[in-house]
Amino acid sequence: MxxxxxxxxxxxxxxxxxxxxxxxxxxxxxxxxxxxxxxxxxxxxxxxxxxxxxxxxxxxxxxxxxxxxxxxxxxxxxxxxxxxxxxxxxxxxxxxYTLTPTPLPEVGEWVSAEDAVVPLWLRPFGGQVLLARDSEGGYLAGVGIKRHDRYGRELSVGTDPAARGRGLARHLVAQAARRVLDEGFVPTYLHDVHNAASARVAEAAGFADRGWKAYGVFEE
Structure with a gap:
């Protein structure tokens, strides 16, 4: 169902x-x-x-x-x-989409999208974004939320190239998905059909591939 x-x-x-x-x-x-x-x-x-x-x-x-x-x-x-x-x-x-995110340890903190540490790509999401930082407070990885309507929230994740390979993205996505569910929404996750790295993040965070596809049109 x-x-x-x-x-x-x-x-x-x-x-x-x-x-x-x-x-x-x-x-x-x-x-x-x-x-x-x-x-x-x-x-x-x-x-x-x-x-x-x-x-x-x-x-x-x-x-x-x-x-x-x-x-x-x-x-x-x-x-x-x-x-x-x-x-x-x-x-x-x-x-x-997921209703049961993987129970991975939380590695991020929620901050305002306007915070000085937030990279430019995350700012358009508005509200709060989820960040993983280094010991000096610098940005390592982050998740933004696309607030489509009063039922669905789409997650987008990005990791600084120097911080890749640590599993930060999967931990952040799972953490963000749990918050979305706790707030009464359903978390979704989209990625290019050829993006194997993003697919691995999704699977590890509890977003199974059910054979569903998304379509759209964008300006290059």
Missing amino acids: LDKRLYHHLATWLGQWPAGRALHVVGSDRRTRPGWDGRVHPVVGVGAPGGAVLSVPPPRVEAVRALAALPVNDLLAKLPSAVGYDGWQAYRAVFR
Whole structure:
């Protein structure tokens, strides 16, 4: 049975869930409004083994539905133009979630995203971010939270190159996931299908690969 938080997150974020067919294209006004980072995300999609929902701006539904019979790589190649964003790129990622994060020791502390120690890549997440620091207080690794809606929280992690190989990312992701769950949300984690390092972090933190995928369009 699908967790109700995940169900409500997907139904809210996409505009419909589940798909009910191999590919269901749905129009949502959310695709025309700023998202978690203040920017418009014109395509958001999630695919499970039973089918995929692709959420697009309402005026673009028919143009995208006309691509539904194409192989996925061809559909993704034509998707930016179909939603009116020529020159942008479509992507496919692994979509993961967890209800039981791995009970790894906590190695991070929550600080304001505006704190001077927070690196530039983490600042747009706002609120609090989770940091691992060295003995002098310097940044080693961190997790930011994409606050998509009142049900779902997507985690993003990054480690300073000099601090890689210590397992910091998996510990931070598991720690952040526990907090997200404690606050009543469902934690999700996306990564490129070819990013083996990120996949290892996700698995170690308790985010199993269930064969789900995520889709979107971004400006390079």
